[in-house]
Structures are given as C-alpha cells and as structure tokens.
Amino acid sequence: MRKTTKLSTLILATAALLSSVSATAFAAPFPAHNPPGNLHAGPYPDAFARAGYSKRQVDAKVNTTWQQLFHGSPGTDANRYDGQTLYYQLAPDLAYVEDIGNQDVRTEGMGYAMMIAVQLGHKQEFDALWNFAKTKMQIQSGPEQYYFAWHTDTTGKIIDTGVAPDGDQWMAAALDFASGRWGDGRGTYDYGQQAEQILHAMWHESDHGGVDMFDRQSSLPTFSPPFAVDYTDPSYSLTGFYKVFAAADPSDRELWDKAYTAGENLLQKAANPVTGLAPDYAHFDGTPYLRPTETVTDNAYDHNFQEDAWRAIANANVDASWYGVKPWETQYSNTLERFFQGQGVSTYVSRYHLDGTPLTAGQNTYEPAHAEGLVAMNSTSAISATNPDKNGFVRDFWNTPIPTGRARYYDGMLYLLGLLYDSGQFRIWAPHGNHN
Template identity: 60%
Template sequence: MRKIVKKLGIPLLSAATLLAPASAFAANSTAEQNNTSPGVVNNPHGAYLTGVYPNMFAKAGYTKKEINAKINAAWQQLFHGNPGTNPDLYDGQAVYYQLTPDMAYVEDIGNHDVRTEGMGYAMMIAVQLNHQKEFNSLWNFAKTNMQIKSGKTKDFFAWHTKTDGTIIDQGVAPDGDQWIAAALSFAAGRWGNDEGIYNYQKEAKQILNAMWHNADSGGINMFDKTTYLSTFSPPGAINFTDASYSLPAFYRIFASVNPEDKDLWEKAASAGEQLLQNAANPNTGLAPCYSNFDGTPFTPPWDKSADSYGGNFNEDAWRAIANANIDAAWFGVKPWQTQYSNTLENFFESQGMNTYNSRYHIDGTPINTNLVSYEPQVHSPGLVSMNASSAISATNINKMDFVNQLWNLDIPSGHARYYDGFLYMLGMLYDSGQFQIWWPADRH
C-alpha cells in the first residue's frame, strides 16, 4: 500500500486443472537450475501446465550466467549491502535489517517504518531465491509484531509499524496480506512445514480463511462477497478498491491452498482479472491507484485535487502492469493481456523511452507535482521495472526495448531504494522466468 502519508498494490481453469501437481514445474533451485526456455515469449498454456516460464532476458540475448549474476547482485545489495550510517539511512544500500538472530524487517527508508507490502515482497523474493533463514526472520517479525490478534480484523496485518515492531496504524493493506499469504504458501511447497509459526501451510490458510470469513464472527472481511474484489483498507475504507491489489495469479493458487474456499477464490480470480481490464484506460493502458469496483477512478475524500494520488496513475498503479503479466506467465497469455501490454508500451514509447514521467492522469497527461519528495518524479526505476514485465504478453515489435531498459538500470540505492528497489528486484525475477510457482497442489 503506497499511502501518501501527510503524517495524517476469461474463465478460470477447471478444478481438475487447478489440482494438477504443480511442484514438478518449479526448479529445484533458482540459482542452480533456471527452469525457463530462452525462446518462449507468449506461452498460451502457461507455466502452471508446461513448467516453462517466459525468460525475456534470455530472449534479449543475455546468458544464464549473466542473468543469475544480476539477480544475485540485487539480492546481496538490497538484503545484505551497506545499511547506511547516517541517522536517515539515506547513504545506504540495504533495506533488510536483522533485529535479533531470528527476527528481521525491511524498512521503508523514506518513511522510516515497516510496511506489510515490503514484508510480503521480501518474503516472496526470499522463497523464490531459496533463502530460508531470511524468510523465517521476516515472517517471525510479521507474525509477532504485525499480525492483529483480536477484533474485527483478526489475523490480518497492521499495514505499518515502527522498526521496533510497535504498531502505528491498525488499518490493513490487502496487498501486503496477499503477498505474505502467497509467500507462506510457496514456502510450504518449497521447504515443507515445520512446527509452530513455521508451519507455513497452516499459517497461510489461517490468513486466507480470514479474508473471506471474519464477518462470520462479527468482524470485517478483506474481500467483498458481492464483487469478489479486495476492499481498499479494512476496517475503515472498504467502499472502493485498488487494481494493484488484484492478483489473479495468486488467487488461482489460493484456490488450491485453501480448497474449502475454492469457489470464492475462482470468483476472485475472474473478478480481479476483469478489474485489471476495466481500470486501464483504453487509449493509454494507465490505471488509477484507487478505483470503484467497476474500475472507474475513485478520488478519496482526503484528497479531492485534480492531481490526487488515488484517482490517477501513481506508484500503486505501476504494479497493475505486473499483476496482469504474472497471470499471463503462469496461466497463459490471453488476448486482453496482449492488447493491454501493447497499449501501455505504445503510450510509454510516445512519451520517450528514456524520459517518460512516473505519474500521469489516466488519459496520459503528465502530473508534474512531486507528491512524495523523497521519490523521483521523472523516470522512476520502479515504473521501468514494472513496464518491463509487459513484454511477457506484448507483441509490439519494440517490446524488448522495455526489457533492455530494465537490464541497464543500476540497482536502486539511497533514499528511494525501498519501493524502487523491490520493484526492480521483482521485475528482474519476472523477466528472467525466476518468479515461479512453488505450491504443490496435492499438499492440502
């Protein structure tokens, strides 16, 4: 959830297909066995069925050794690089901080807090790259300090805390919870389950169950049972949504992880896919950060300006690009995803590949105000990274320009390294085919 803190992100497969064993399709070690095909670009069957993950970097001509070196360098810098010595940490490289021998957090350097969004990203990156120690440390912090123990949002996670674990705000950011649940599911598939909080499968199912059933005991659900979309921020702002919170690829996996709610997750996947289509402007492909359930822009009551964060294409909305293309990579490219990615690429090419803005009205008019002073206004590495994922489903002749632009980025460091750094790291995994399914569907 990229809250601007004024100190106030086609029919489903059949049940039989979803329950086909997926564990055989994930590589034994991402660093040792890159389970991808250099020639695959648009895969109509998807990696869930074929085991082949689109490797856009290989398609661009980079070797497996070069690709792995890039990804390993990003992991080392963002997780184990210079932590920063100045009080604001702006002179550092890492976002991962080991609090105790068995507990760690990732810090939003600009806001000096810990967010479920970043914890979910970091946990997912750790499981994808086979780093169980860091995964367990992050999960321990999230479980111990961020998970809400009682009340209407029990089993959800407070969206941000101080670095010592003190909760700042009891509100919930659904994107963070979904990423945490997906990372736990994949940890169960990759490493198996241990005892206590390291029974990853049990913990994932507890979170997923709460998303649909907290209201059964007087609480508040994360997902709206009329639209099957996640609401923006329980328990308060629940009358609108955010396209970047719609993760249909995860929901298709959750249908197997949490089979008791398979029908609900299938409906959520269909609804999430439709929201990604509806929210995108047909001429630019740009989606707003916040939207009504029908995809039309939602301008929140706390910011009614024409350049408001929520009603326009800002940091949250960058991630909608990847959400569509993760689903394409895992479950097959659909015509709407190709059209969506082509439209986006055409728009950003028209803005200048090396100079396009980071924030726009969804009609393509640049927003020139700097909403967050510590994040770059022009040509953010985070947006470059998300745009690179569009090549997975696009058919544009120049689509590899977006891949090469990501390849040529420096690993983000300094004051903006939290959000830009995570989107860079995820973009590298998406375009290398190393963002993979680790849930074995027969492990119920």
C-alpha cells in the same frame, strides 16, 4: 505504496476513513503452456533471454541485486539514507524490511521480501522476516484476527491497525510457496497451515463481527479494512495468486475462483483504453476513485497513475507467465507500450493523469524522474506484448542501476521482483502437485 514523505503523510491520514480494454485477439508471444487451472505452469517466459541476455548474465544480476538490497551497507546516518540494504536484523531470529524514506515497516514490503526469499531459496532470511510479521504485525484476536497491521515502527510497535490487503496476500502466497519449497515444520513454521489461516480470514472475519478483506458482492479486495471498504486498488487484484489460494484454501475455492474472474475484469476496466494507465484507487466497477473534494483534472494520488498503479502492469503479466497469455493481456501490454514509447522509452516520467498528461511539475518530483520501480514494472509488458519494439523496455530495465539511498525501498523491491518476473524465476512453488 511508495510516495514522498509529505505525500505519504497526506494519504495515510485519509486511508482509514480507488472504459474497458477490449479483448481483441492477438497471437500470443509465448504459448499457453498448461491448461487454465493448472497451478504448475511452465516453462516460464524469459523476457531477458528474448532480449539477448544470457542466463549467466541474468543470474549474476539477480544475485548482485539480492546481496545489495538484503546484505548491503546499512547506512551510517541516523536515517540510513546513505545505505544500500533494506533488510535489518532486530534479533537473531527477527528481521524486517524498512521503508527508508518513512522509517517504518510495511506489510507490502514484508510480503515482497518473503516472496523474494522463497523464490531465491533463502530460508534463513525468510524465517526471520516471517517471525517479525507473525509476532509483531499479525493481529491475534478480535474482529481483525489473523490480519496484519499495515505498518509498525522498526521495533515492531504497531502504528496503525488498519490493513493493507496486498501485504496480507503476498505473505500468504509466500508462506504457501515456502510449504511447497521447504516443507512444513511446527507452529509458526507450519507454513501451509499459517497460509490457510490467513486466507480463510480474508473471507470470514464477518462471521465474527469483523469486516472481510474481500467485498462479497464484487469479489474484489477492499482498499483498507476495517474502514475504507467501499473501493479498491487495482494493484491489489493479484490474480496470479488466486488459483494458488483456491488450492491452499479449498473450503473457499469458489470464492477464490470468483476473485480471479473479478480481478481480471477489474484490471481490464480500470485501464484507460488509449494509454493503458490505471488509477491508484478505483470503484469496484473500475472507474477512478475520487474523494468529494477532488476533480478529474487535479493531481490527487487517488485517481491518477502513480506508484500503486505501476504494479497493475506486473499483475497482468504474472498471470500471463503462469497460466498462458490471454488476448486481453496482449492488448493491455501493447497499449501501455505504445503510450510509453510515445513518451520516450528511456526518458518517460513516473506520474500521469490517465489520459497520458504528465502531472504538473510540482507533483512529478519523483526521484529519479524515470523511476526504477516503474521501469521494472513496464518491462514485464514484454511477457505478453506483440509490439515489435517490446525488447526496448527490457533493455531499459537492464540498464537501470539498482536503487540506492533514501528512495530505495519501494523501487528496490519492485526492481528485484522485476528481475524475477522477466527472467522466468518467479515460479509457483505451491505444495499441491508436482513442481517444475
């Protein structure tokens, strides 16, 4: 999640203690390339090519972004605000991605970075990141064994043993793909075994007196075990990963199949039927999550469309890219695009009430106002949309500079992921069959 430091502090302090979109039929802009359940879908949709950009242009842009965000200037001031990179070496075999604004290390960022590294074939960086996550962040005993403490300081000292399920899921998927792309080594580098261990824990901590990451009744990830487990975050429903997980963790295949169906349903139900905007946090039935002191018209993070919720857009469209476009995904993307076109494709702000009203000025101070992370996530709607002007979102993303400075962490990660999503370079590398 990406928030200003002030807002982050408020949300983190409470984190320990989130009308259905109809499935109207639309013609899919990309054919359903493989039957449902086939992990190795392809060819992957290339939204950049459809918008007129060449493979050479796209490859150059992806490489430039990788080099800047992983090997750019580290920054010269104490807070690194004037730097470019997010990737820092703690030791020759240990590296982390830093939330620059909050000066800490988060599992979401580690998961994103590991996934980006495996997708682009950067094994050295992958292994250094995984070593940090394994040795500094993973809980090795007790009722949260094999979960990851959601953030540490930049030396690896754990700040909070609460869990952010999105980070654990991203790391498990990245490890499974590393197994498929590079093969398994021993111990820490037995990527497939490490992934299965993490995945199995998500459903079975309760067997050992702990709290499961997924709610058994709804089959949805909870917000933050072991404490905040009575609601969810729609962007934590990473449905594209769940078919991969079912193959990686075959003893729990039935549970992952249920999670896939539940996640699809949540992404539909949580989205406002007029705007397509989802809340950051939701009840398991998809209704916005409000704390006792909140009202539907206030600017609270929980129940409005802010940074967490941006990612739900990509979740739906990664699934579409990998398994073929479904009618509900087209409906969802078309609805979102109509809303943001009404706001101005190159000028919309970054935080909204679900009815489409921008948050009041004091709560809409995201820098920049037209946030790179949201621009990247909105561009993925072109994968499943049939809106004739969908390429405008892809061009807006293409023309958006790589994030720099204090706010470069969250936006930078989503920016580079967006390049992979839109170019068809976000691929399934699972070791359970033939690769594309």
